[in-house]
Amino acid sequence: MVLGLIRHIVVTVSEMMKMVGRAGNKDVAYRQVFAATMKWLFPVGQLRQRFFFSITSLMFHVAIIVVPIFLAGHIALWKSGTGLSWPAISNGLADVLTITAVATAVLLVVQRAAARDSRALSRFNDYALPLLIAVPFVAGFLVMHPTWNPFSYELTLLVHIMSANVLLILIPLTKLSHMVLLPATQLVSELGWHFPPDAGRKVAVDLGKEGQPI
Amino acid sequence: MQTRDKYSYYVEQTALDVTDRPRKFLEAFGSVLKHGNYGAVLDTYSRVSAKCARCAASCQLYETTQDPRDIPCRRSQLLLRVYHRYFTHAGVAKARLFGGFTLSDEYLDEMAEEYYRCTACRRCKATCPIGIDHGLVTHLARWLLAEIEVIPKALVVSVREQLxxxxxxxxxxxxxxxxxxxxxxxxxxxxxxxxxxxxxxxxxxxxxxxxxxxxxxxxxxxxxxxxxxxxxxxxxxxxxxxxxxxxxxxxxxxxxxxxxxxxxxxxxxxxxxxxxxxxxxxxxxxxxxxxxxxxxxxxxxxxxxxxxxxxxxxEAGKLPLKDTRIEERVTYHDPCNIARTGRITEEPREILKAICKDYVEMTPNRTRNYCCGGGGGTVSIDEIRSFRTKLMGKRKADQIRATEAQIVVSPCANCKKQLREVCEDNELNDVEVVGLHDLLLKVIDFGVPEPKAEQSAGDSQSDEQPEAGELQSNVAK
Known part of the structure; x- marks a missing residue:
């Protein structure tokens, strides 16, 4: 997963540098691009359109980003493995966020299926991924609350870890890669309009159309 | 020779004579990816597109038709799918192993239809959390289609005349x-x-x-x-x-x-x-x-x-204006090509506020304005007028109606033609569509007495200035 994501970042950055290098006009509206990027990295102002869907999506994202990184148990693992450590959130908050993650994951799927436009766009993985993401959260919640857990502790922990591993593998291979590519997408779109000069003539040569009447 | 058998717009006979289109389309695609800057864009888009459908809520065409084919993201997917299948390792490998999607003539015809149902106004880009520019995808798809001769006749004839x-x-x-x-x-x-x-x-x-x-x-x-x-x-x-x-x-x-x-x-x-x-x-x-x-x-x-x-x-005080102002209620339509990125939005407004008594905004406006409905060259395609004015232009008509303006100003030849047709086809009979300099002309102070008796600026306009038809007859054919 780490290698996959690093590859994404390296490839994207080098592609973008190539694009700027080839572009005839190197005057890129970086400030505008940066503003658009920040707007969507922290999309609090963008909730009015499709209000419920947006709120659900925002809560979902916050929960699945915060809990895995700031759960005390996870930080303890990092510390024993690498010596790194950072402040944790309380387990109570983690519980609330975990329930939020699971609930919003289910809601996202329901909303996706319920609205005709998103239904028309959706592929199998658009339904499967949120549910798959919910699995380690459900299992993790049961691990944290053994008294409510009808299954064996070891089995639940195994499901928790293995499902999370599956997700980590899937991240670079699926649309989940937006977790590292999102900061770059606005810039990529902008650079797309920065054409290399003479590209049209080269294409015409390739296709044997140079000098042909229109 | 021309024909409209295949698409909703006329194409030239050459478009129908092309054989082996999927291969030629892919050849052109490969060459464009090699020499252009589109590769990294398509690569990123096809990886991260989340199919959230937020763009649907910002597309004036989809809002009117409610037809899934008009969702920007779905339209872009048509091209991204071809890209993924033929130009990524994953797509090629998957096709070798499992078969599946193959580019066909029918698929190209679908693209030809869909990419001219989009005016590339880029309004949806602002609502895409990922920042996917569907206008850019439409722009590229049309180029690739042009390489297999699928071009609306109205556009190609004009370019031939020009070049x-x-x-x-x-x-x-x-x-x-x-x-x-x-x-x-x-x-x-x-x-x-x-x-x-x-x-x-x-x-x-x-x-x-x-x-x-x-x-x-x-x-x-x-x-x-x-x-x-x-x-x-x-x-x-x-x-x-x-x-x-x-x-x-x-x-x-x-x-x-x-x-x-x-x-x-x-x-x-x-x-x-x-x-x-x-x-x-x-x-x-x-x-x-x-x-x-x-x-x-x-x-x-x-x-x-x-x-x-x-x-x-x-601003510099070098443009002297008379004391008279435009009396009618005036509103301003932002042409997508100059306003969508926010590059020219305030200049026309400042001028209009200086010369009009009753200037009102239409909502939404500036970078969020609705397209006139004839963008991306579609305004020149006369045979799709009802599509442009009734479906694409429906929101625009509603927007204009809500302002109760008598004059719509738009500093764009395409927007003006389209807006006049939108008004005609949507019972906005009392609305006049003009350019900004048309109004400015009426209030410029030339420092000389006018030849006729004093009239209000509005009256003198309709009485004395030449009609378009009058002028046209003056031009040698």
């Missing part, structure tokens, strides 16, 4: 151009008692003027306004007889043509030893001219839109 024929999209020869300008000079003399000249081929002028050439046939008032502004501000400008057309349909269907047409503009400026490109009231001509640094390098002449010029002069 291989008379030299401009309306096929106006130089003598007719000069006749028209003489006629406009006489009109200015008769109505405003002022001697204004259209300067031709003046070497070393600061500005070389490139309006939408169709203005010479259809928009007399706009051109008189342009000349009047240059006259009272003492601007050094000229019209080059080698090239006097700012229109660039290459922007709508082929980067190859876009570059050739842009280079012709630059060549004319160099021939006249001019310093800057002054673009008339035309959205896509302005945006095309903004590509000049792309193709002509860092020494390219700077581009100034006539709105920017007029506003600059107004």
């Amino acid at each position: 291989e024929g008379v030299g401009n999209t309306s096929a106006i020869p130089v003598p007719a151009l000069k006749d028209t300008c003489e006629f406009l000079e006489e009109e200015l003399q008769d109505i405003y008692n002022v001697d204004i000249k259209y300067p031709f081929d003046v070497e070393g002028s600061e500005y070389v003027f490139f309006p939408a050439v169709s203005d010479f046939l259809l928009e007399a008032d706009t051109l008189m306004g342009n000349a009047a502004v240059m006259h009272v501000t003492g601007g050094s400008w000229t019209i080059g007889t080698g090239n006097y057309d700012g229109i660039n349909y290459g922007l709508f269907y082929s980067d190859r043509m876009l570059e050739r047409i842009v280079n012709n503009v630059v060549a004319e400026v160099h021939r006249l030893k001019g310093r800057k490109v002054l673009v008339g009231e035309c959205g896509h001509a302005t945006r095309s001219a903004w590509f000049i640094p792309t193709f002509a390098g860092p020494d390219a002449p700077p581009v100034v839109n006539c709105l920017e010029y007029a506003y600059q002069m107004l």
Whole structure:
């Protein structure tokens, strides 16, 4: 997963540098691009359109980003493995966020299926991924609350870890890669309009159309 | 030869004669990816597109039709799917192992239809959390389709005339151009008692003027306004007889043509030893001219839109105005090509606020404005008028109706034609669609007494200025 994501970042950055290098006009509206990027990295102002869907999506994202990184148990693992450590959130908050993650994951799927436009766009993985993401959260919640857990502790922990591993593998291979590519997408779109000069003539040569009447 | 058997727009016979289209399409695609900058864009888009459908809520076409085919993300997916299947390792491997999607003639026909149901207004880009620019995808898809000859006849005929024929999209020869300008000079003399000249081929002028050439046939008032502004501000400008057309349909269907047409503009400026490109009231001509640094390098002449010029002069106090103001209620339509990125939104508003008594905004506006419905060259395709005005233009009509304005100002030849048709087809019979310089002309103070008795600015306009038809008859065919 780490290698996959690093590859994404390296490839994207080098592609973008190539694009700027080839572009005839190197005057890129970086400030505008940066503003658009920040707007969507922290999309609090963008909730009015499709209000419920947006709120659900925002809560979902916050929960699945915060809990895995700031759960005390996870930080303890990092510390024993690498010596790194950072402040944790309380387990109570983690519980609330975990329930939020699971609930919003289910809601996202329901909303996706319920609205005709998103239904028309959706592929199998658009339904499967949120549910798959919910699995380690459900299992993790049961691990944290053994008294409510009808299954064996070891089995639940195994499901928790293995499902999370599956997700980590899937991240670079699926649309989940937006977790590292999102900061770059606005810039990529902008650079797309920065054409290399003479590209049209080269294409015409390739296709044997140079000098042909229109 | 022309035919409309296959698509909702006419194409030329050559489009129907092409064989082996999927292979040729993919060849063109490969070549464009090799020489252009689109590869990384498509790669990123096909990886991260989350299919959240937020764009659906911002597309004026989908809002009206509620047809899933009109969702921007779905339309872009048509091209992304081809890209993924044929130009990524994962897609090629998957196809080897499991078969599945193969590019077919029918699929190309679907693309041909869908990518001309989008005006590339780019309104949806602002609502995409990922920042996917569906307008860019439409732009590219149309180029690739053009390489298998799928181009609306209206567009390709114009470009042929411009690059291989008379030299401009309306096929106006130089003598007719000069006749028209003489006629406009006489009109200015008769109505405003002022001697204004259209300067031709003046070497070393600061500005070389490139309006939408169709203005010479259809928009007399706009051109008189342009000349009047240059006259009272003492601007050094000229019209080059080698090239006097700012229109660039290459922007709508082929980067190859876009570059050739842009280079012709630059060549004319160099021939006249001019310093800057002054673009008339035309959205896509302005945006095309903004590509000049792309193709002509860092020494390219700077581009100034006539709105920017007029506003600059107004601010500097060099544009004297009469005490009379436009009485009617006026609203402003932002042309996507100049307003979507926020580049020209305030200048026209400041001018309008200075010259109108009752200026109102339509909502939404500026970078979030609805497209007139005829963007991306579709306004030139007469045979899809009902699509443009009833489906694409429905939101626009509602928006205009809500302002209760009598005059809609839009500084864009395409928007004006489309908006007039939108008003006609949506029972907005009392709405007049004009350019900004049309109104400006009425209130410029030339410092000379007018020949006729004092009338209010609004009345004198409708009585005395030439109608488009009148002017057209004056132009040699």
